[in-house]
Structure formats: structure tokens, C-alpha cells
Amino acid sequence: QLQLRESGPGLVKPSETLSLTCIVSGDSITNTPYYWAWIRQPPGRGLEWIGSVFYGGQTYYNASLQSRLTMSVDTSKNHFSLRLTSVTAADTAVYYCAKFLFPGGIDPWGQGTLVTVSS
Amino acid sequence: QSALTQPASMSGSPGQSITISCTGSGSDIGSYDLVSWYQQHPCKAPKLIIYEASKRPSGVSDRFSGSKSGNTASLTISGLQPEDEADFYCFSYGGSFTWLFGGGTKLTVL
Numbered sequence: 001q002l003q004l005r006e007s008g009p010g011l012v013k014p015s016e017t018l019s020l021t022c023i024v025s026g027d028s029i030t031n032t033p034y035y036w037a038w039i040r041q042p043p044g045r046g047l048e049w050i051g052s053v054f055y056g057g058q059t060y061y062n063a064s065l066q067s068r069l070t071m072s073v074d075t076s077k078n079h080f081s082l083r084l085t086s087v088t089a090a091d092t093a094v095y096y097c098a099k100f101l102f103p104g105g106i107d108p109w110g111q112g113t114l115v116t117v118s119s
Numbered sequence: 120q121s122a123l124t125q126p127a128s129m130s131g132s133p134g135q136s137i138t139i140s141c142t143g144s145g146s147d148i149g150s151y152d153l154v155s156w157y158q159q160h161p162c163k164a165p166k167l168i169i170y171e172a173s174k175r176p177s178g179v180s181d182r183f184s185g186s187k188s189g190n191t192a193s194l195t196i197s198g199l200q201p202e203d204e205a206d207f208y209c210f211s212y213g214g215s216f217t218w219l220f221g222g223g224t225k226l227t228v229l
Binding site: 039046047048049052060062063096101103104105106107108109110111112 | 122153155157164165166167170171176208210212216217218219220221222223
């Protein structure tokens with residue numbers, strides 16, 4: 001059974017870089033035709049699509065985050081990653097990783113990890 | 120690209136049916152049958168309940184059904200149960216490799 005788990009620091013200082021990893025277990029990250037996605041949810045607010053990555057390197061990013069965002073896949077470790085630079089308080093959110101049934105649904109999701117941007 | 124429009128809140132009594140709408144545009148919902156719906160209970164990760172507008176994943180109750188007409192997708196929950204109380208989100212392909220969520224609907228079961 002496929003499971004995903006987010007890993008990374010829960011506190012990041014303003015202007016620094018937010019880095020998260022999603023550890024995939026129960027299936028290979030190279031299985032096609034799946035993509036891998038990041039979604040976030042600010043406290044008390046709705047979901048926001050961040051972007052998706054294919055194990056071969058193809059990425060699709062939310063245009064509003066594109067200039068600060070990098071997503072990548074490490075097939076040797078069966079995980080994928082998110083880097084968001086120059087963070088502000090507006091980037092404070094629960095970050096979810098998930099399998100993306102390109103170009104349609106998202107399933108399953110990781111449990112989510114809260115990242116707070118604060119000095 | 121703006122988020123898809125959902126009612127902020129809805130309510131219903133046990134046993135009733137309710138329909139949550141998700142309105143987009145001709146560039147997203149109107150052009151593709153790539154709408155999915157998610158149920159999110161408090162402090163939990165969202166769960167896929169409908170994909171490709173009207174398909175239900177294995178294990179999801181048949182009380183949940185989806186449809187689409189023009190630029191609007193809809194999620195219908197029949198025979199409301201207390202455990203259906205949650206937030207619901209729609210999600211659609213927006214064309215040109217963009218995707219977007221609806222603002223979410225808080226469902227209260229009275």
C-alpha cells in the first residue's frame with residue numbers, strides 16, 4: 001500500500017529557504033504514469049496547488065510560486081523534494097505531498113507537515 | 120488564475136441530500152472533464168472522493184456522486200450522515216499545465 005510522509009524543519013526564518021522531502025513507501029517513485037505533487041494549506045484556509053514533478057524531471061509549477069520554487073526527484077532514495085526560496089510569513093502552511101494521477105486526481109496524500117515562517 | 124468558486128458553507132439534516140457547486144470558466148471546468156473532489160475532516164489530510172468529474176474511487180461510499188454541466192461541477196451527497204461533516208474542495212485542470220482548487224465548502228450536518 002502506497003504511503004507518503006513529509007519530512008523537514010517545522011520552522012524557517014524569513015528570507016531563508018524552505019526545504020521538504022516526501023518519502024514514498026510501498027511503491028516505486030518511477031512507476032508511470034504517475035506524477036508527484038505538493039499542496040499547501042495556510043492555517044484556517046483552503047488548499048493551494050504548489051506543483052508537480054515526474055521522476056524523469058518534468059515539472060509543472062504554480063505560476064505564482066514559480067520564481068522561488070524547485071521540485072526534484074531522487075529515484076535512488078525513492079523520495080521527492082520541494083525547495084521554496086525567500087520565504088515570508090505568507091508561506092506558513094501545512095505542506096502535503098501526494099501522488100498525482102496526471103492530469104486528474106490526487107491520491108493518496110501524506111499526513112502533512114506544518115511549516116512556520118518566523119524569526 | 121483565480122480559484123474555482125464554491126459556496127463557503129452549506130448545511131443539511133441527516134438523511135437529506137445536498138449538492139455543492141464548483142464554478143469555473145470555459146478555460147478550466149468548461150473545457151475538461153478533469154474535476155476531482157476532496158473531503159477533509161479537521162486536522163486530517165484531504166481524501167479523494169470523485170475524480171474525472173463523476174468517477175468514484177474504490178472504497179468511497181456511493182452516497183457521493185459527481186457531475187458537470189458547462190463551467191460548473193457539482194458534488195452530491197445523498198443520505199447525509201453525521202460523519203459527512205467536513206470541508207469539501209474541488210480541483211480542476213486549468214489548461215496549459217495549470218491546476219487550481221476551489222475555495223472550499225464547510226458542510227455542517229445539523
